[in-house]
Amino acid sequence: xxxxxxxxxxxxxxxxxxxxxxxxxxxxxxxxxxxxxxxxxxxxxxxxxxxxxxxxxxxxxxxxxxxxxxxxxxxxxxxxxxxxxxxxxxxxxxxxxxxxxxxxxxxxxxxxxxxxxxxxxxxxxxxxxxxxxxxxxxxxxxxxxxxxxxxxxxxx
Amino acid sequence: xxxxxxxxxxxxxxxxxxxxxxxxxxxxxxxxxxxxxxxxxxxxxxxxxxxxxxxxxxxxxxxxxxxxxxxxxxxxxxxxxxxxxxxxxxxxxxxxxxxxxxxxxxxxxxxxxxxxxxxxxxxxxxxxxxxxxxxxxxxxxxxxxxxxxxxxxxxxxxxxxxxxxxxxxxxxxxxxxxxxxxxxxxxxxxxxxxxxxxxxxxxxxxxxxxxxxxxxxxxxxxxxxxxxxxxxxxxxxxxxxxxxxxxxxxxxxxxxxxxxxxxxxxxxxxxxxxxxxxxxxxxxxxxxxxxxxxxxxxxxxxxxxxxxxxxxxxxxxxxxxxxxxxxxxxxxxxxxxxxxxxxxxxxxxxxxxxxxxxxxxxxxxxxxxxxxxxxxxxxxxxxxxxxxxxxxxxxxxxxxxxx
Numbered sequence: 001x002x003x004x005x006x007x008x009x010x011x012x013x014x015x016x017x018x019x020x021x022x023x024x025x026x027x028x029x030x031x032x033x034x035x036x037x038x039x040x041x042x043x044x045x046x047x048x049x050x051x052x053x054x055x056x057x058x059x060x061x062x063x064x065x066x067x068x069x070x071x072x073x074x075x076x077x078x079x080x081x082x083x084x085x086x087x088x089x090x091x092x093x094x095x096x097x098x099x100x101x102x103x104x105x106x107x108x109x110x111x112x113x114x115x116x117x118x119x120x121x122x123x124x125x126x127x128x129x130x131x132x133x134x135x136x137x138x139x140x141x142x143x144x145x146x147x148x149x150x151x152x153x154x155x156x
Numbered sequence: 157x158x159x160x161x162x163x164x165x166x167x168x169x170x171x172x173x174x175x176x177x178x179x180x181x182x183x184x185x186x187x188x189x190x191x192x193x194x195x196x197x198x199x200x201x202x203x204x205x206x207x208x209x210x211x212x213x214x215x216x217x218x219x220x221x222x223x224x225x226x227x228x229x230x231x232x233x234x235x236x237x238x239x240x241x242x243x244x245x246x247x248x249x250x251x252x253x254x255x256x257x258x259x260x261x262x263x264x265x266x267x268x269x270x271x272x273x274x275x276x277x278x279x280x281x282x283x284x285x286x287x288x289x290x291x292x293x294x295x296x297x298x299x300x301x302x303x304x305x306x307x308x309x310x311x312x313x314x315x316x317x318x319x320x321x322x323x324x325x326x327x328x329x330x331x332x333x334x335x336x337x338x339x340x341x342x343x344x345x346x347x348x349x350x351x352x353x354x355x356x357x358x359x360x361x362x363x364x365x366x367x368x369x370x371x372x373x374x375x376x377x378x379x380x381x382x383x384x385x386x387x388x389x390x391x392x393x394x395x396x397x398x399x400x401x402x403x404x405x406x407x408x409x410x411x412x413x414x415x416x417x418x419x420x421x422x423x424x425x426x427x428x429x430x431x432x433x434x435x436x437x438x439x440x441x442x443x444x445x446x447x448x449x450x451x452x453x454x455x456x457x458x459x460x461x462x463x464x465x466x467x468x469x470x471x472x473x474x475x476x477x478x479x480x481x482x483x484x485x486x487x488x489x490x491x492x493x494x495x496x497x498x499x500x501x502x503x504x505x506x507x508x509x510x511x512x513x514x515x516x517x518x519x520x521x522x523x524x525x526x527x528x529x530x531x532x533x534x535x536x537x538x539x540x541x542x543x544x545x546x547x548x549x550x551x552x553x554x555x556x557x558x559x
Contacts, residue, residue, distance in 0.1 A: 053272075056333055056336070066270060068270055112261065
């Protein structure tokens, strides 16, 4: 019972520390978003009619919420493994979602019956091959690795 | 004994299946039908040691192994607008859960409306209850911030009432420049037919049974800037009636519970800050002279920070507070009325924890709780309230696997 004032003090200390963390994180977050990274582009099956896509829609597709393109073609999402530099860069700079947040969102949906996981492909070559051959497919590669048999989607 | 061996058998079968599935393929989930059918699962084992009181089995001054979780779920995307999903769960948790396999959820999700800007649909069947930020996957170790969720809001002892409900849920999502706004409204029958649902409300060894009306559940969630901010509001209403049994000292009483939960989370690259506040309006009436009738507001909140020290290692610090009645925070009025210990009406829990992701499939966790009060302890593990101790510590170790 004697530790109540101590706990109160510790609570206020914790609150201060967390506020400071939050503030510094906001500053870091802004600084981070402005730094430049190797360019990743969104690619889709050539029959996908769009040539640009809003970032919010792209987030909903990669977040495995939006399941079909306008015109009812099913969306098929391909990703590389979480720890690959391509996935990390794509998540952070194109999608602007931290890869661990994307993973959490997939887990939350898959383990409550509200969604599914995207298909993980082992390499960029496989990504290009699968996106080129699967109707409604969407994925990502480095800008320098785009092949003519996939469509590049701009972010608007 | 029978339950243990059944559990052991299920565990070994699932681990064997999981092992044979993961062998030879890098993917952690089983995909069939071009990925339209997916199978996932998880298993966890936990050791619990408390300095006083029992948590998840006989843990007082000894080590309890009576907390384990095992789940398998499957989903099948029939068309882009239709998905069928089901999850089976076996959970052992001291005196509150025996490891029996049950349907955790089983639903058909139909999304008739879908565009670049959003989607809307309905889920029908057994649906996980939207309740704060963590409830829908509360039994999946990898989705939790700690071995046990903050007990002030995600009680283990009353979990059955809020874990899932049989009915329907409509949902709407809008994908905007700033973030995603989602709303869901469910209307369903909570699960009240188990001892685990009954005991925390009316106590041990009551001959009667609980019935629930259909319960409405509303959640509004805003996820901004690529999930950096997550803000949610949840309102749930439970209306339960007690049907007295043979020679019952209790009368046909009624519980009305209306929790309102405000949730906020900020996610930076290497740390997250989460806080949830719940106001729980509770009305207990008509149970007669041998029960604590009354109307009061319960209050719960926690503040939690996690920090990723390395990509595999995450530290946790949390303060979690629970008050059964905000006008009787120290429980003195309750103690005077019932002669039960005042400290059973609150709990303040300081938690530190460490998460080690050995591989993406295998996770180890260690956690320590320093608790003042016994407000969230289960009567099944602590049948004699006079034997409870106010100040107690809880140490846990957990190993989890998933595929």
